Amino acid sequence: MPFYSSLRKSYPAGSAEETLRKRTLAGIRRLRAALADHFPSDTDRMGTVRIGTWNIREFGNAKFGGRDSYEPLYYMAEIISNFDIAAIQEVRDDMREFTQLLEILGPDWDYIATDVTDGAAGNGERMVFMFNRNRARFRNIAGELTLPEGKKVLASFGERIKLENGIALQLPPGADLSGVYRARSLRNNSKIRLDQDVEIPLPDGTMLQLPDGSGLAVTKGTEVTRPPNTRGQVNVDLPAGVVAGEAFRLRFPGDALDQSFKQFARTPFLVSFQAGWLKIDLATVHIYFGSNEDDRLLEQRRREIARLTEAIGNRASKEMKKNPDNAMVTAVLGDFNIISPEHETMQALEANGFEVPDKIKQIPGSNVDKSKAYDQIAFWEPKRSRGYAHVKVHGANVFDFFEHVYRLDERDTYQPHRSERSYKNWRTYKMSDHLPMWVELASDFSDAFLDVCDAAEPPE
Template sequence: MPFYSHLKKSHPRGSEKEEQRKRTIRGIRRLRDALADHFPAGTDRTKTLRIGTWNIREFGNTKYSGRDSYEPLYYMAEIISNFDIAAIQEVRDNMKEFLYLLDILGPDWSYIATDVTDGGAGNGERMVFAYNKNRVHFRNIAGELTLPEGEKVLASFGERIRLENGIALQMPAGTDLSGVYDARSDKKSSGSIKLAQDVEIPLPDGTSLVLPDGSALAVTRGTEVTRPPGTRGQVNVRVPQGRVEGKDFRLRFPGEALDQSFKQFARTPYIVSFQAGWLKIDLATVHIYFGDNEDERLLAQRKREILQLTESLGDRASKELKKNPDNSVITAVLGDFNIISPQHQTMEALEQNGFVVPEKIRAIPGSNVDKSKAYDQIAFWEPRRNRGYARVEVLDANVFDFFEHVYRLDERDIYQPERTEGSYKTWRTYKMSDHLPMWVELVSDFSDAYIDVCEATEPTD
C-alpha cells in the first residue's frame, strides 16, 4: 500500500496547502473505494499476477507546470499499488516525478528503466517497469529490442537524401517548382509559419542527382564475381555501361547523406523477465510510433512498426523454445500501440506472428479518456501452446477510469475556475494522463500441474 506521510502534516486553516491536503485525502478515499469495487472480489492474490500498463502523459515534463504538487502523484500511486508489475510509457529524461511516485509506493517497490530514446520520433521518452518486490521476482534478464541488420523499420515516406555537402538536384532548364501545395503548418509565437510535415513535390522527367566528390559505386556483398588467374585479394567486376542499377549495386555517399529516420523503432521496446509464483514471463513494453490517424502513409508506418515488433519478438520466443523445448516462459507485449480499434489494420498487425489479444482485453471499448480508441493493448505469444505445467490463463482484464473519482468535471471550479470545460479536460490530462491504465490478471500458481508432470515422469533404468 502507498505511504501517506506527507498528508499527516496540517497547515493553517483555510490556507491553500491545507485545502489541497484535505482534497487529496478525500480523493484517495474515493479512489480506494472505487478500486476495491473495480478489481474482482474473492480472488486469492497469492495465486495470481496482476500486470498493468499505463501511458502517463509526458511524465516528467513541465507543460501546465507538470505535476507541481504531490496530489496527482498520490492518486497515481494509489492506482499502481493495485498492480504487481506496471509498465509505464512516456517517462521523460527528468525522472524526479517518477522517483517521487516510487517513494510514495514505498520500499517494497523497485523499477527498471531504459535510457531516453534519441530522435524526434522518440520524443525524449524512456520505458519503465515498476514492480512490487514482495509479489514479483526480477529474473535478472533485461534488454532493449533492436532489429537485425537489413530489417530496419522503413519510413513511410521512403529514405531521404540530404541535399547538402555537395549533393544536389539538377533539374531540366526552365523548371520552376514553386507553387501552392497541401500541407500542415504550425504558427509560432513570433507569428511565423513553419511546416509541420514534409511537402513532397513530384520531380519532372530528366531530373538528375549531382554527386559530391568521394562518392562510390558499391558492388554488394554476396554478388557472384570471378578472380583473375594467379591473384589473391582481387576480383573481376562487371559494371554495366550507361545506366547502372539492380540488386547487386549500391551508391555510397561520403558522410551522413541519408536521412534515415527509422533505423530502429521510434521508441525502443524494452524486454524484462519476471517470475511470480510458478509463472515466468518475458514482458516487452512499447510505445509505437503515432504519426497521424488521418494520414494513410503514417498509419502504414505505424502498422510496419507493429508488424516488425511482433515478428522480432515471435522469432526470439521461437528460438528460445528450439534451444529448450521444456521452456515454460510466457512472452507478452504490452503498452501503447496507438491502435485505432479492434477491427483496424493496426490491430491485425499486432495479432500476427503468433500474438493474440485475449478476448477480455478486446472487449474493452477503449483506453483513451473518451474510451473511443484501443491505443493500449496486451498480447501473448502463442497462448494456447503446450508449455508443460505453465499456461496463459486470463482471469480478468479492464481499464480503470480515474477521472470518475479525481479531477472530476464537477470539480473544475475547485481546480481551474477560469478555464472552459474543454480546456480543463486538457489540463487535467497533464496532471493524471490522457490514457487510462489497463490491466490483466493471470493465474500464477501451477502447483497441481507441476505435481502431475512429476508423477508422470518415468523412472530411469
C-alpha cells in the same frame, strides 16, 4: 498499500494546506472503494499476478505546473499499488515526480528504467517497469530492443538523399517545379515556415549530380570471374549505359543519406520477471504516433508494430525450441497507438504469433473518452503447451479514475476560471490522458507441476 505519512499532519482550518489535505483524503477514500469494486473478487490473489500498463502523460514535465502537489501522486500510487508489475510510459528525463511516487508506494516497490530516447521522435521519454517485490521478482534479465540490419523500420517518407555537399538534382531544360502544394505551415513573427515536408514529383529526365568521391559498389555474393594466375583480384562485368539492379549500390562520400531506415522512435524495453511458478518476459513500448490521418505516417506506425512482434516473436520461438517445457510467458504491452480493433495497426500487433486476449478486445478504448484502442497487451502463442504452465486470463480492464478524482463536477474546486474543455485538458496533466490497463494471470501451477512429477518414469 501506499504510505500516507504526509497526510497525517493537520493545518489550521480553512488554510490552503488543510483544504488540500482533506481533499486528498476524500479522493483516496473514493479511489479505494472504487478499486475494490473494480478488480475481480473471485480470484485467489496468492495464485495470480496482475500486470498493468499506463501511459502517464508527460510524467516529469512542468506543463500546467506538473504534479505540483502530492495530491495526484497519491492517487496514482493508490492505483498502481493494485498491480504486481506495472509498465509505465512517458516518464521524462526529470524523475523527481517519479521518485516521489515510488516513496509513497513504499519500500516493497522497486523499478527498472531505460535512459531517455534521443531524437525528436523519442520525445525525451524513458520506459519504466515498477514491481512489488513481495509479488514479483526481477530475474536479472533486461535489455532494450534494437533491430538488425535489413529489419529496420522504413520512415514514412521512404529513402532520402541529402542534396548538399556536391549532390544535386539537374532538372530537364525548361522544368520549373515552383507552384502551390498542400502542406501545413506555421507563422513565426513575419515569416511562414513549413510544418511538414512537401514532396514534389520529379519530371522525366531528371538527373542526379554526384560529388567527387562517389563510387559504384558491386554487392557481396555477385557472381564474378577471376583473372588467370592472380590472387585477390576479380573480373567484374558491368552493363554499358544504365547500371541498375540488385547487384549494385551507389556509395556517396560522407553523410549523404537522411537516416530513413530507423530503429524504433522510442526503444522498447524487455524485462524478465518471476511471479509464482510463472516466468514472464515483458516488452513495454510507446509506438510512433505521427498522425491518425496521414496514411504514410500510419504506415510507419504499422511497420514499427510489425517489426516489434517479429523480433519478440522470433526470440520467444528460439527460447521454446531450446526448452519446449519452459514455463515462460512472453507479452508485449504499452501504448501501441492502435486506431481500433479492426485497423491494420491491430493486425500488425496480432501477427507473428501474438494474440490480444478477448477480455482486452472487449474494452471500448483506453484513452480518456474511450474512443481509441491505443493501449494493448498481447501474448505470444498463448495456447501453446508450456509443460505445467499455461496462459490463463482471470480478468482484464481499464480503470477510469476520472469518475472518482478530478471529476467534471469538481471543476470549480480546481480550475473555476477554465472552460469545461480546458479543464478536461488540464486534468490530464495531473493524472493522464490514458487510462491504466491491466490483465490478471494465473501464477500458481503447483498441482500441474506435481502431476508432471508423478507422471515421470523412473530410470531403468
